Amino acid sequence: MFGSIYVGLSGLNAYSRGLQQVSNNVTNLNSQGFKASTVSFSDLFGTQGNGGLSYSAGEGQAGRGVKNGETQINLAQGELRQTDRDLDLAIDGSGFMMLMRGDEVAYTRTGSFEVDKDGYIVLSGTEYRLATLDASGHPVSLSVDGSRSSAPQATTKVTFSDNLSSSATSFGVSDIKVIDKNGGEHVWKVKFDKDTTATGQWIVTVTDDKAATIGTQTLKFVGGSVDPTTTKLSFSDAISGLTVDFDVSGVTSFSAGDVSTLRASAVDGYKLGTITSVTVNADGKLEIGYSNAQKKQIGAVAIADFRDPQALKQRSGGLFTDSGTAQRSLLTSADSRVGKIVSRRLEASNVDLSKEFGDLILIQRGFQASSQIISVSNDMIQQLFGIRGQG
Template identity: 45%
Template sequence: MLDSIYVGMSGLSAFSKGLQTISNNVANMNTPGFKTSTPQFEDVYYGQRFARNTPGAPALMPYGSGVDYGYASLNMSQGDIRNSSGQLDLAIQGNGFLTLLDGGTPRYVRTGQFTAGTDGFIEDAVSGFKLAALDLSGKPVPISMTDRQISAPKATSVVKFTDNLSPGATDFSIPDVEVYDATGGKHKLTIAFSPDSSIMPGRWKVTVSDEKGLPVTESSLQFVGGIVMPGADTIDLTLTSADAPPLTLKLDFSNGVTNFSAGSTSTLRMADQDGYAAGTLTTMSINDAGQLEFQYSNGKTDHTDSIAIANFADPQQLIQTGKGLFDASHASPPAYGASGRDGAGRLLSSSVEASNVDLSREFGQLILIQRGFQASSQVVTTANEMIMQLFQMRGQS
């Protein structure tokens, strides 16, 4: 009967630990990226005693000594994906884990709320570990925001024009042609055209003036058969400024500029120019390649390497350590991939993965554990009563 008490006590202990697991699941129902655990119980056979000596029967037979709390198996099913207000918040739709670097030690999460740290690296707001991307060799390395807050300016080198300059027009000008110097300063040019057929038919005089109306250069264009004469379809000029180095650029009329008669109406216009001002970071998002992409106020973009997504052959080998982190020190090394490739899920920006806690399932488990605990308690009570009866019988005898 003492053995029965110990068996009942093992049940009380095991079901208490199971209750702790269920309680932890319920408590984390609103924790982003949390994965529930399912209690797993194991029968216990400590001793052996002789079995009946019958033909074919074993000489020894183990006897049950109760139950033990074996382990808690992780439920790796995906939680709901929810939108968030953080531009650097990330979630994975599908398989895989985001990789964080704790110094040189990798940690893994299913979701993360990231910020730009004081050292310029992108780090998890909860743990402080650095988000990793894949370098050219496929190794996870921390992502740096250094030099990504500003998009450097680029000086204009070529201004391209297109459409028609009608020979029926006496004078024509294109105002407010914007170009940029090496410091990102913007300059507005006016380009005036006037027919000059005194030397040769189809010739036009071209005068370039700055925003103050001062002439910068004078040159000419020669049309033959309605198109600009090859080899004479560009004009070089240099702008000077007190705030920037001299800007040398080229006006290019070789791309579809024509000289066909259209009365007094000309449609010649600037098609493109390759310079731009400095830009400040406006938004961040994940592109189709799984890269963190930066958009700037000057219309330019930049991006990091592809964010590292780790795939494990057996995610059950991971250990949940708190703060949404998983430890993989006892698991087989993961295979790294990018968003939507190599078996990895798709990265979603401005999103977080909610907990996968199912309250109805947890309450069902809670009822089963409660009944098990009550039954084990009843076993202990009954065994204790039987022992007391023995003591009473001994006293009566």
């Protein structure tokens, strides 16, 4: 009978811990990146102690109660929820982002990141830096400080398109903005005047914003298309140091009255740019956007794949650690085994509330039944004590 009390106590102990586990799952219903853990129980046989509760079991004893089973982390992916921050990152797949803080390493499925004062991309509220892979495949933390500006590039080509009416006598394209090698902007105007001395021939004159002539070239058309000898017109400006080629190969010259649709459809070159955004692109690489519309990739985010993810230990803040038994491989988003890293997404908790409430009922009934065993055993012992003096 005393053994039955210990059996009942093992049930109270196990179900109390199970309730704590379910409570932790339920209360983290809205914790981003949280992974629920499973609740399980296992029977006990033999005479070894269990959490301080023990008794001597004789030969043929049926058993000595229950204990908590091995905890398993449910690593199923939670819902990926849309956000408006470029550095809200999540993994669409089975991998983990790698984080570094000195010699310490942690992993996460999702997180809100930011650029710290030293230019490193860190998990918000922590000093953990997002790891990227270098050319040798080794994890490193990168700073954006070395890429805070995008050097200017001089204009070398202006592309024209559409129709220059053969019935018109002149046409102008104004406000063509070209950039010199130092990032300075210059406004050019281009005027097309029909050459009355030759059929299908136009005089092209380029002037700057001070009305100074930069240069003059001849444009020829044959049957409405540009003569192959004049598909490229070159203009040089000694003041700005620019030499710009006008690509007119796509221009036509058909009759359209006085209406011409000729336009500068593309101008290369750009000014000095400053950082406007830091994000992760579709290829899983950190990408910096600049005010001059240029982009620069500075490294692929390191994604960890674990052969035994159950060996990971779940920590506060959606973090996981590995003691070395999970057998890690570092890959990039291009590898289908780990899934893709996505920007402007945060992974929600994967807690299944209906399952947790089902477990809660079973735990409650188990605890209730175990307490009843203790109560009945106690009543039987009281009865045994009451035998004294009877007869």
